[in-house]
Amino acid sequence: MTAAKPLTVLIADDTKTDRMILESIVKKEGHLVVSAENGVEAIEVYNAVRPDIVLLDVLMPELDGVGAARAIKEAAGDEMVPIIFLTSLNDTDSLVRCLEAGGDDFLSKPYNRFILQAKIKAFSRMRDMHTTMRKQRNQIQLNNDHMLQEQAVAKQVFDNIAHSGCLHASNVRYFMSPLAVFNGDVLVGALRPSGSMLILLGDFTGHGLPAAIGAMPLASTFYGMAHKGFSLSDILQEINQKLKSTLPIGLFCCATMVEMNFKRNYVRVWNGGLPDCFVYRAKAGTIETVKSSHLPLGVVGGKDFKDDSCYLELEPGDRLFLWSDGIHEARNASGEMFGEERLVSVFDKVSDGEVIFDSILNAVQKFAGEGERDDDLSLVELSMVTPNNIAQLQDHYGSTSARGLTEWSLSFEVKAGSFRYFDPLPLLLNIVQSVPSLRKHGGNLYTILAELYSNALEHGVLKLDSALKKSADGFLKYYELRTERLETTTGSVTFGIAHKLTSEGGVLTIQVKDTGDGFNYKKYQRKDGNLTYSGRGMNLLNDLCRRVEYKGNGNEVEIEFVWQDDH
Amino acid sequence: MSNLDTAAIEMLKTVMEDDFAMLLDTFFEDSLQRIADLKRHVNDRDPEAFRKTAHSLKGSASNLGALTMTQLCLQAEEMGMASNLDGAENLVSEIDREYHAVSRKLETFR
Numbered sequence: 001m002t003a004a005k006p007l008t009v010l011i012a013d014d015t016k017t018d019r020m021i022l023e024s025i026v027k028k029e030g031h032l033v034v035s036a037e038n039g040v041e042a043i044e045v046y047n048a049v050r051p052d053i054v055l056l057d058v059l060m061p062e063l064d065g066v067g068a069a070r071a072i073k074e075a076a077g078d079e080m081v082p083i084i085f086l087t088s089l090n091d092t093d094s095l096v097r098c099l100e101a102g103g104d105d106f107l108s109k110p111y112n113r114f115i116l117q118a119k120i121k122a123f124s125r126m127r128d129m130h131t132t133m134r135k136q137r138n139q140i141q142l143n144n145d146h147m148l149q150e151q152a153v154a155k156q157v158f159d160n161i162a163h164s165g166c167l168h169a170s171n172v173r174y175f176m177s178p179l180a181v182f183n184g185d186v187l188v189g190a191l192r193p194s195g196s197m198l199i200l201l202g203d204f205t206g207h208g209l210p211a212a213i214g215a216m217p218l219a220s221t222f223y224g225m226a227h228k229g230f231s232l233s234d235i236l237q238e239i240n241q242k243l244k245s246t247l248p249i250g251l252f253c254c255a256t257m258v259e260m261n262f263k264r265n266y267v268r269v270w271n272g273g274l275p276d277c278f279v280y281r282a283k284a285g286t287i288e289t290v291k292s293s294h295l296p297l298g299v300v301g302g303k304d305f306k307d308d309s310c311y312l313e314l315e316p317g318d319r320l321f322l323w324s325d326g327i328h329e330a331r332n333a334s335g336e337m338f339g340e341e342r343l344v345s346v347f348d349k350v351s352d353g354e355v356i357f358d359s360i361l362n363a364v365q366k367f368a369g370e371g372e373r374d375d376d377l378s379l380v381e382l383s384m385v386t387p388n389n390i391a392q393l394q395d396h397y398g399s400t401s402a403r404g405l406t407e408w409s410l411s412f413e414v415k416a417g418s419f420r421y422f423d424p425l426p427l428l429l430n431i432v433q434s435v436p437s438l439r440k441h442g443g444n445l446y447t448i449l450a451e452l453y454s455n456a457l458e459h460g461v462l463k464l465d466s467a468l469k470k471s472a473d474g475f476l477k478y479y480e481l482r483t484e485r486l487e488t489t490t491g492s493v494t495f496g497i498a499h500k501l502t503s504e505g506g507v508l509t510i511q512v513k514d515t516g517d518g519f520n521y522k523k524y525q526r527k528d529g530n531l532t533y534s535g536r537g538m539n540l541l542n543d544l545c546r547r548v549e550y551k552g553n554g555n556e557v558e559i560e561f562v563w564q565d566d567h
Numbered sequence: 568m569s570n571l572d573t574a575a576i577e578m579l580k581t582v583m584e585d586d587f588a589m590l591l592d593t594f595f596e597d598s599l600q601r602i603a604d605l606k607r608h609v610n611d612r613d614p615e616a617f618r619k620t621a622h623s624l625k626g627s628a629s630n631l632g633a634l635t636m637t638q639l640c641l642q643a644e645e646m647g648m649a650s651n652l653d654g655a656e657n658l659v660s661e662i663d664r665e666y667h668a669v670s671r672k673l674e675t676f677r
Contacts, residue, residue, distance in 0.1 A: 016596075
């Protein structure tokens, strides 16, 4: 019977008779044989041929089997070369020396064909296993190196995204363990164009890359929207929707999101699945908690997701503490968790808000012990005080296009030849809605623009009397005249639109001037400047706008539309 | 007195096939050389060399099923190991005689 895979077997024996017998037995099994007559020759042949198995006589001239075995094992490195010593089994001392030199087995004289065959088979299998194991080990090593390298790159990419925000603002302190990002913790912060600050601390389920990967869409959505002026609710909705649609079921993000308004000293807190965050009232030295009252991000989609936040008035110097469960779940040597009680007691002990942050970290690290420190501690402190580097922070965003259109004005004149063919409203509405916060007011803004434009065109430029429309005949007449006059008119309508931000939101001012004769608005003017006049859509405009003011001959009107953050 | 393991020889014949005759020739050649070496080591009073040669001869004798010769060689090996070559001359003569007896028997398997 021949072996499935022929091996090369080195036979080193100085007795020719014994060598011949071994050679015959090995060849009969279908293996290849190379021979040596002494130890030195055995090493030479080994290095030249690299046989799979070595049979070594113990007593040989030049160099004995023990010396040859040492040299061969060394030359083989981490490759496995089974060495079988050829010896009589009555010499214990020499057996011990053979084992020490790296011998794997013995074959005693007289040689038994079946025993040798069995040994060769066994060692061949062992060698195959060893080779497979070595290959796999090298592959694992390679994969591991590769993974670490990828993690390093991923972390760098992530840091670049995460740190594009305002985490370095002077009122923000945070601690995240070096590899927290690969435990799924994420912290992002940005200033809105209005100057309020948005911070989101998230903790994705799971560990490793799958957990970290969700942080990417979260961070890019957050920054993309925050800088453009979107509100806390808008951003939460968008992130939730994005995570819901991209993450597999079971992967979601517990998060706390905070908006800090420094001008009016309030915060809004939305907590979905993270431990209660603490509000430290500096004057009283007390804490209040904001419990999680929502599902984490990425769990439910659409209308089931609730973005309502908790509103808190704060005083300058008050502090807000956010954390992932890494602090509560930090374990000491006996497996006990740090827990909320210990956390509260840190607050009880301090008399100065300034030291809370370090006290918490110290307490947790002392509790967990150096060696046992978990790698996913995330702690954030937000102080209710305008960052002293806010101008610099805002400049930074101003220089990027990410901020979106916020402060602007335009002047746009529709001339006679265009009236018949061109409706300026979609174009203007589109521009107005490039202010993110104005998007949700699209309906009202369209109504306002449409009223203003039709007043200017029909009553102003085309000099049509709205009284005509009161009867059916008049209505018809009105439109006949309209068509007729559109053909011949030489007038124009000019829009002047401007937008600016305020601490509470923004103001959109729209001026519309036509080349018509105007009307006597003064007789309808009330004390507050608004008109009691019910023509020209005046009631509607008064409802929608903070200010409606006619100017000049009444051929010029200016309205102010005011929007507020987060409503 | 000579003792040959004939079953072992039959097995060797199966393994060696055509090479069996050559194996016998090699064994005879080897053994004559080693017996001569043994005599020389006794004259040289070199127990270490005596031990090694006896060890080698023991090995090939055992492979050829020469049981008595293997036993005699083992005695010689132990003598060399003990560094006491008293009576070694007689032992070598005995090995020599046994070798010739066994080789005649081996010839019959050719």
